[in-house]
Structure formats: structure tokens, C-alpha cells
Amino acid sequence: MPEGSASLQLAVGDRVVYPNQGVCRVSAIDVKEVAGQKLTFVTMRREEDGAVVMVPQGKVVSIGVRKVATAEDVERIFEFLRSDSDKADLDWKQRARTNLDRMTQGGILGMAEVVKGLQVLSELRPLPTKERELYDNARHLLVMEVAAALGTAEVNAEDAIDIVLFPPGRERPKRTAAEFQRDEDELGLDGDLMGLDGDLDLPPDEEAPAESSEEEAPEEGEEAEAEEGEEAAPKKRGRPPKAKAEAPAGGEAPAPKKRGRPPKPKPEATAAAGGEPPAPKKRGRPPKPKPPEAEGAAPAAPKKRGRPPKAKPPESE
């Protein structure tokens, strides 16, 4: 018996679940010669569309193939979905990694966790496209497995799941980001320490456009930061400013420390003299210094683009 297949005995006709593919039926187990080696292959046919996949018997367990869930498992899934959970990972990278693991190795409970987690998250804000696709995929696989486990039609399986997720006669609650932070607060973690600060950490391409107007200012460059420094600093993401050890007693509270490069100190002379503020610095490459020209001289002809004209040969008469 090859290593790794000890815990999963398959026979022709068994129904199994291939991770991320769905419910398959074992159609053959035979020995084939591949590159001079004799290997036992398990041939599985996906029930949904008849797609065939052959897996070496030694790899069956390691890729996550498992038997179809039982009715008791499905009952546990309903219990899990019924539980009022507001746990959702607000860090999209962490969420994506966790969901990927759940989909490949989590079994039917993993798929239910993905569906529940994304559904809870959608009560806070609409899901981004990738997560909406993941939700649809996870829901499809869950529905197919529940239908196979209960021996019922797919629509009935889906309705059975959704009666739990969307109880009849009740609307889904609207959630706020603060609700999602509650668990972290209970654990004694500061929300700011987690880099959340009441806002979602979204993939860079899926930032909510409404938020961008306020948050674009710090990214515009040093000038913008310097100008903003005197105004009330907007709420920032990331770590909170560290408390200074030697705070002046009775003095003004120090401005919160900003991320990135500190603003350049303003020239004191201008500020002290109360003169006109300097013109805002232009972005981009500074203009080239003009060559010293003699006053009154005619301006140089504009430089022509392209190849310079060939030097004409001296005409001889």
C-alpha cells in the first residue's frame, strides 16, 4: 500500500470530494505504466459535468480528496451556519490566505466557514469581485456536497443552507467596522495596533472611492504633508504615535507622529519676518537654468527637433 493512502480506502463507485472541484465518483482504479514506473491511478469523474481526473493512489490523501460528508456532518454545518457570528478578518491578505486554506484543506466545514465569513463581511460592505467569485465558488461546492450528502436536489440543498443564513421574515443586519473590532478589543489588543482603525484594509485596487478624497492628501508629497502639519491631522491608519517620555508639563500636546519622511523645516527667516509665504513648490523636474544672455540680444531661435541638417558642401564657382 503506498504511503499516504492508508486512511482513505477507495473502491470503484465511491463518491468523493476533490478539493475545489466538487463531488466526483470513482470510476476506475487501475495500474498504469508511466515513465517506466508502474503506478496505481484512481480515476474520478466529476458528477456535475463528467470531467475526468486521474490521481496516483499515493497522492490521493495529500491533495485532500475525501469521502462525501455524512448527514451528521451536514447537521453540524447547519448548526455552525446558524450561530450568530460576527467574526470576519478585516485584513484582506490574511483573509485571502485563510480562505484558500479552508477551501483546499478545510473539508465541508472549511467551505461553510468561507461562506459564512464572506456573508458576514458583506453585511459591512459589498464584497470585492475576487471575493464575490470565491463566495460563489464556495457556495456552489457546499451546495453540491450537501445535496450529495442528503441525497436531495441542489435547489433544496441551497434553500436548506439559506434558510439558516437568511432566516425567513428577517432582514440581514447592517454591520459596522466597530463590531468587527470588538473581539480584538476583548482580547486586550488595541484596534490601532492592528492597523485597522475603524476602516477596512482593502486590496489596493479595490479601495472605496469615497474614502480616497480624504486620504489622498498625505500621499501627494512632502509639500502636502508640510502644509497639513499645522492643521488638525486627519485620522491615520497604522500604528498610533508613540507616547513621548518627556512630555512638557502644561505645554501643548505634541502633534501626532506621521508616517513617512518628516516635513522639511521651514526657513525661519521667512516665518519670523512675517513675509509672504513662499510660492508652492512645483512638482516634477526643475527647470533648466537659462544660459546667461546679453541684454537686448535677440532670443535664440527655438531648437528644431530631429536630425540636424547636413552640412552643405562648399560651393565652388
Next chain:
Amino acid sequence: MIRVVTLDSFDDKQLAKLNRTLYTAFGVGSEHSGTADVPAGLSEPLDAEKLVDQVKGIRSYQDDKVLLLTLRKLKERELPSGMAPTQGFARFGKDRAVLSVHPHKDLEAGYKAIARHALHQLGHLWELHHCLDPRCSMYPPWTPSFAQGEPIFCTFCREKSEQKIRLAKS
């Protein structure tokens, strides 16, 4: 092609209006394709699953989707997690669905809700699952806000249904 088959008598103008809505939502032709009889032995409230399986005398081509329309009430389905309110039923990815106009007396009385239900059941025929967006017709139909919405799909469901229609064999 969507074929609407009536199991009871409906007004032709109202059916034409429903067909226009279905055409707008899916982008495929929709027409009233005659009437059929409720199988003998089925009494009101009708068992939706049996009705879908047993109705005879419907002519359709491959990849056509048939929507059976009735004025009679459908029986609630008993599922492992509870009773499912049933105004319609469709076999996922197959070619037949049934929709009840009940409790409205005709199509016009509750047109929006009925059209939304029709989109929902036909969406299941094109392998759409329930959606998270309350404005989408694939939102679970037993929620209170479902009947108030417009008969439209969200972007995701619309694109998915269009993709399925494009990939149809015929």
C-alpha cells in the same frame, strides 16, 4: 429561448409584458408557448417538485428554458433545516421551473414581485446561486425586501447568466 407555459388562464397582454421583462433581464427571446394541464393526482397546494417532473405536453428545443406559470398555491417544502416558503421551484441547471402567482389574483396585481420571482427561478435554471445583494433577483425570495425590489440582476449574476447563455450547446 425562454418559453412560458401557463397551467391556468392568464391575460395575453400581461403575459407579453412578463415576456418583455424576461427578455430584458436575460437578453434571450421569451414567448408564451401555450398551455399545459396539471397532472392528475396533484391537488392544491401543488407539490412543486412533482409538478415540474410530471407536466406533459411541452414542446421545447435543447437549451430552451421552460417556465410553468400557475395561479394555484404551491406547497411549502420541508427541508432538513426547516420549512422553505415556496412560491416557485426550479431544478438547478436543468430546463424547467414552476412559478405560482398566488397570493395575487393575476399577473398585474403583483407584477414586480412575480417578475422578480420569475427571474429568480430562471436564474437557477442557468446555474445561478442565491446572491448577497438585496437588489438582485437572486436574493433569497423569502426575505421581506424581496417583493419590493425591481426585476433585475446584480452585475455579478447578470454576467454569470450571460456567460452561461453564451456557453449553451445550441
